[in-house]
Amino acid sequence: MPERIRHAALDKETIKQVKTEIHLIKDECKGCGYCIEYCPRNALEESDEINARGVHPPKVVDESKCINCGFCTAVCPDFAIFVVEKPNEKDEKHAKS
Amino acid sequence: MAENKESQSKQQEEPRIGVYICHCGLNIAGSLDCADVAKFAGTLPHVVLAQDNRYTCSDQGQAGIKKDIKEHKLNRVVVASCSPRLHEPTFRKACEEAGLNKYLFEMANIREHCSWVHLHDREAATEKAKDLVKMAVAKAALLQPAEEAEVPITRKALVIGGGVAGIQAALDLADTGYRVYVVEKEPSIGGMMARIDKTFPTMDCSICILAPKMSDVGHHPNIELLTNSEVTEVKGYIGNFHVKVLKKPRYVTKDCSACGECVKVCPIVAPNEFDVGLAIRHGIFTPFAQAVPSTYIVDMNLCLNKEGVIVCDKCIRACERQAIKFEMKPETEEIEVGTIIVATGADVFDPSVLPNYGYGKFPNVITSLEFERLINAGGPSGGHLIRPSDKQIPKRVAFVQCVGSRSDKAGKLYCSNVCCMNTIKDSLLIKEHWPDTEIYVFYIDIRAYGKGFEDLYKRARGEGVVFVRGLPAEIKEDKKTHNLWLIGEDTLKNEVYKIKADMAILSIGLEARKDSEMIQRMLTLSRNQDGFFLEAHPKLRPVDAATGGIFFAGCAESPKDIKDSVTQASAAAARAGILMAKGKVTVEAITPVVFPEKCKACGLCVKVCPYNAITLNKEKKRIEIIQAACGGCGTCAAECAFGALTQSHFTDDQIIGQIDAVTEHDADKKIIAFNCNWCSYAGADFAGVSRMQYPPNVRIIRTMCSGRVAPKFIERAFARGAATVLVSGCHIGDCHYINANYQTQKRVERLWKKMEQSGLNKERLQLLWCSAAEGEKFASKIREMKSTVDKVKPEEIEKAKEVFKKALEGT
Numbered sequence: 057m058p059e060r061i062r063h064a065a066l067d068k069e070t071i072k073q074v075k076t077e078i079h080l081i082k083d084e085c086k087g088c089g090y091c092i093e094y095c096p097r098n099a100l101e102e103s104d105e106i107n108a109r110g111v112h113p114p115k116v117v118d119e120s121k122c123i124n125c126g127f128c129t130a131v132c133p134d135f136a137i138f139v140v141e142k143p144n145e146k147d148e149k150h151a152k153s
Numbered sequence: 154m155a156e157n158k159e160s161q162s163k164q165q166e167e168p169r170i171g172v173y174i175c176h177c178g179l180n181i182a183g184s185l186d187c188a189d190v191a192k193f194a195g196t197l198p199h200v201v202l203a204q205d206n207r208y209t210c211s212d213q214g215q216a217g218i219k220k221d222i223k224e225h226k227l228n229r230v231v232v233a234s235c236s237p238r239l240h241e242p243t244f245r246k247a248c249e250e251a252g253l254n255k256y257l258f259e260m261a262n263i264r265e266h267c268s269w270v271h272l273h274d275r276e277a278a279t280e281k282a283k284d285l286v287k288m289a290v291a292k293a294a295l296l297q298p299a300e301e302a303e304v305p306i307t308r309k310a311l312v313i314g315g316g317v318a319g320i321q322a323a324l325d326l327a328d329t330g331y332r333v334y335v336v337e338k339e340p341s342i343g344g345m346m347a348r349i350d351k352t353f354p355t356m357d358c359s360i361c362i363l364a365p366k367m368s369d370v371g372h373h374p375n376i377e378l379l380t381n382s383e384v385t386e387v388k389g390y391i392g393n394f395h396v397k398v399l400k401k402p403r404y405v406t407k408d409c410s411a412c413g414e415c416v417k418v419c420p421i422v423a424p425n426e427f428d429v430g431l432a433i434r435h436g437i438f439t440p441f442a443q444a445v446p447s448t449y450i451v452d453m454n455l456c457l458n459k460e461g462v463i464v465c466d467k468c469i470r471a472c473e474r475q476a477i478k479f480e481m482k483p484e485t486e487e488i489e490v491g492t493i494i495v496a497t498g499a500d501v502f503d504p505s506v507l508p509n510y511g512y513g514k515f516p517n518v519i520t521s522l523e524f525e526r527l528i529n530a531g532g533p534s535g536g537h538l539i540r541p542s543d544k545q546i547p548k549r550v551a552f553v554q555c556v557g558s559r560s561d562k563a564g565k566l567y568c569s570n571v572c573c574m575n576t577i578k579d580s581l582l583i584k585e586h587w588p589d590t591e592i593y594v595f596y597i598d599i600r601a602y603g604k605g606f607e608d609l610y611k612r613a614r615g616e617g618v619v620f621v622r623g624l625p626a627e628i629k630e631d632k633k634t635h636n637l638w639l640i641g642e643d644t645l646k647n648e649v650y651k652i653k654a655d656m657a658i659l660s661i662g663l664e665a666r667k668d669s670e671m672i673q674r675m676l677t678l679s680r681n682q683d684g685f686f687l688e689a690h691p692k693l694r695p696v697d698a699a700t701g702g703i704f705f706a707g708c709a710e711s712p713k714d715i716k717d718s719v720t721q722a723s724a725a726a727a728r729a730g731i732l733m734a735k736g737k738v739t740v741e742a743i744t745p746v747v748f749p750e751k752c753k754a755c756g757l758c759v760k761v762c763p764y765n766a767i768t769l770n771k772e773k774k775r776i777e778i779i780q781a782a783c784g785g786c787g788t789c790a791a792e793c794a795f796g797a798l799t800q801s802h803f804t805d806d807q808i809i810g811q812i813d814a815v816t817e818h819d820a821d822k823k824i825i826a827f828n829c830n831w832c833s834y835a836g837a838d839f840a841g842v843s844r845m846q847y848p849p850n851v852r853i854i855r856t857m858c859s860g861r862v863a864p865k866f867i868e869r870a871f872a873r874g875a876a877t878v879l880v881s882g883c884h885i886g887d888c889h890y891i892n893a894n895y896q897t898q899k900r901v902e903r904l905w906k907k908m909e910q911s912g913l914n915k916e917r918l919q920l921l922w923c924s925a926a927e928g929e930k931f932a933s934k935i936r937e938m939k940s941t942v943d944k945v946k947p948e949e950i951e952k953a954k955e956v957f958k959k960a961l962e963g964t
Contacts, residue, residue, distance in 0.1 A: 057339065057426035057427060057429075058500050058666070058667060059426075059429055059500075059501055059503070059522065060503055060505070061424050061426070061429060061430030062430070062505060062512065062513040063429070063430060063431060063516065063519065063523065063541050064430075064541070065424050065425075065428075065430060065431060065432050065433045065533065066431050066432065066533045066534055066539070066541065066544065067432050067433055067533055068433060070433075071422050071433060074420055094462075094464070096457035096459075096464045096465070097457075123420035123421070123457075123465070124420070125420065125457060125464050125465035125467070126465075127457075127464040127465065
């Protein structure tokens with residue numbers, strides 16, 4: 057469809073925003089940077105702090121960017137990152153039904 | 154074979170030419186003296202019979218020609234009447250019926266190129282007609298009989314575009330029994346009609362009447378539907394097109410049951426293009442509920458999974474049927490078809506280029522297409538017409554007509570054909586749902602021209618829709634409430650209005666698709682100045698392209714409503730069906746002829762051939778021509794410096810014969826014009842049909858392509874004392890023969906250089922790119938060249954004769 061889009065979607069409030077908590081186990085991190093590189097939403101970057109292993113662990117740039125694809129967990133060689141989805145009201149209802 | 158021998162014997166005979174001057178009622182006879190022209194024709198060499206008659210194309214006229222061929226043993230026939238683009242086939246057929254090879258017929262165009270453009274100068278028009286007849290007789294004396302090659306037609310069709318026109322054409326052809334490929338760019342067929350709520354004038358539900366047809370296309374055993382696909386290459390010619398189609402991956406296989414579980418888990422959202430962005434869709438989606446095929450599709454621009462790395466597998470896990478396959482790759486399918494139907498549709502005008510209407514800035518100014526999605530029960534608001542600013546139902550609605558149409562300032566000059574009735578329908582839809590809504594329609598003219606249209610217009614007025622003549626000059630917005638003020642002049646009441654509205658709907662026009670140019674190049678089509686594809690004849694071949702085997706349906710050819718699109722689609726299917734039912738077609742015998750003894754195997758012709766139809770055999774030191782691949786432009790013959798190539802029916806001798814005939818007398822007062830058959834000759838015809846008056850000094854020589862015009866023709870015209878020469882062809886990029894007119898440009902530029910170096914006024918040689926629709930451009934060029942003719946001094950003519958005298962040798 058070639059038309060340019062000029063108006064915002066009328067149903068944009070109905071979009072179910074995934075809310076997540078990104079958990080970093082900083083001292084387990086060896087600073088390989090895979091999670092930063094592979095995050096499709098660019099939600100992570102390298103931090104300035106130095107952990108127990110003497111490397112810079114990642115930090116969260118913007119948690120709202122995360123859509124809980126779980127790829128960071130999959131690529132982390134040291135099991136140092138995982139994401140938990142915060143349940144919202146709609147989801148709970150959906151789960152019950 | 155007997156016929157062959159007969160025609161060969163005729164070739165050796167002394168030419169016996171019959172000349173017929175047609176009055177065409179008063180179309181010709183009203184502006185020139187036909188009897189005088191006939192009398193003059195009788196004095197020309199080889200002419201054994203010359204007469205004038207009222208309608209040569211009538212059965213009676215044709216019967217006369219046939220009788221004369223037998224009685225007077227005519228072996229050449231010249232008819233001076235209308236354009237050969239109109240009646241050459243008629244007279245050729247008559248000749249054939251009388252046993253005369255059709256290539257022994259020649260036409261002089263004394264209507265479009267003479268009587269109609271010199272309405273008020275009888276004497277000059279008569280003199281010009283005599284010249285045109287003289288040229289035709291000169292060519293006729295040198296005509297050679299020819300046999301046409303027969304080409305088989307593949308009994309398969311390609312339909313480009315899956316809107317309602319493409320759907321109808323495909324179904325008609327498939328039902329006739331032909332195999333049809335439908336190529337659609339979008340994930341689903343349906344096109345514009347699928348997005349519209351109701352149709353006028355019957356107020357039928359658009360998708361309800363379209364969906365069954367879409368489904369038929371999806372299930373028809375004779376139709377192969379290629380969605381999310383694009384035609385990338387078309388090679389070949391009538392009956393034998395080789396087409397490459399790029400099938401972009403959907404990343405979902407046919408196992409998809411359209412359950413929609415994948416959509417629920419997809420974390421990515423974007424505006425749905427089908428709803429003009431008024432609703433959201435996910436990274437995996439189906440554009441609308443009735444989509445055909447119903448298989449979902451992944452938008453790879455949005456999806457997190459790029460370059461084969463599965464980052465997010467939520468949809469894969471949600472799909473019970475395991476139909477999602479990210480490893481799918483683009484594929485190119487090669488298909489062979491005999492006919493092509495172009496049903497690529499139209500774009501809509503983008504009103505954000507009109508700052509005075511505030512579209513894109515004011516939330517409550519929407520387009521008619523956005524309106525269709527809002528009023529549609531399947532649309533983003535569930536059929537409630539709501540203001541984007543506050544989601545309230547508007548109480549006062551204004552429609553603004555002709556947005557992007559009928560304007561020389563912003564938008565297009567033409568009328569978009571559908572907007573008036575669409576607005577009337579829309580206003581009635583609002584009245585149907587919310588009868589208290591006040592509706593204003595601002596218009597220039599209401600064009601309710603079709604069956605049942607006036608009734609609908611009357612009904613709208615009866616329901617209280619207020620029609621105000623005069624478009625608003627400006628729309629202003631109250632920043633707090635987002636209400637709108639429409640300010641303009643009511644030209645019926647002669648007063649200024651300032652009307653408040655909750656919502657304004659811009660009735661946007663239709664325009665040629667932005668990718669039309671690509672289709673045009675691939676299929677060597679022409680477009681008019683508005684960008685729509687040009688038909689072979691506006692009245693009598695309205696669905697045929699000038700290129701054989703290609704037909705138009707729907708808005709690709711011009712803006713039209715659904716009924717007209719469907720009508721045209723069925724017509725196109727019937728036209729394509731005629732070709733395929735016959736199973737073979739003859740191609741015009743205008744391919745090149747090689748004189749091997751003169752060929753130096755330099756390979757120049759190989760380089761200029763747009764069709765790669767000439768190959769150089771280095772071992773045997775000669776060229777070989779693939780007749781079936783040749784398009785018949787003749788640019789190879791113009792390129793050959795050794796006279797080893799010529800084009801059948803447009804031979805060097807014949808064209809030189811025409812030049813010599815026209816330059817015999819008063820050459821210093823004449824403009825010798827070479828016009829290509831497809832664009833500039835048709836453009837000159839168009840000037841005639843439109844009765845555009847221009848000076849009678851011009852004499853047009855028709856070639857198939859401007860690329861046929863060899864420098865020696867131009868040189869010869871100057872060497873024989875012509876005042877000026879015009880070479881005219883299709884616009885660069887629009888050449889009917891792909892790119893042959895690039896050679897025209899090179900050759901003319903070379904001659905300009907030569908003229909400059911020899912101290913000649915290079916203005917005497919002009920090059921004009923003129924499309925079939927640019928009659929006025931041709932006429933004004935002739936007016937301009939007339940002033941050059943008046944300025945050229947006798948000594949300049951003599952000097953040009955001296956410079957180019959070499960061109961007179963060797964013929």
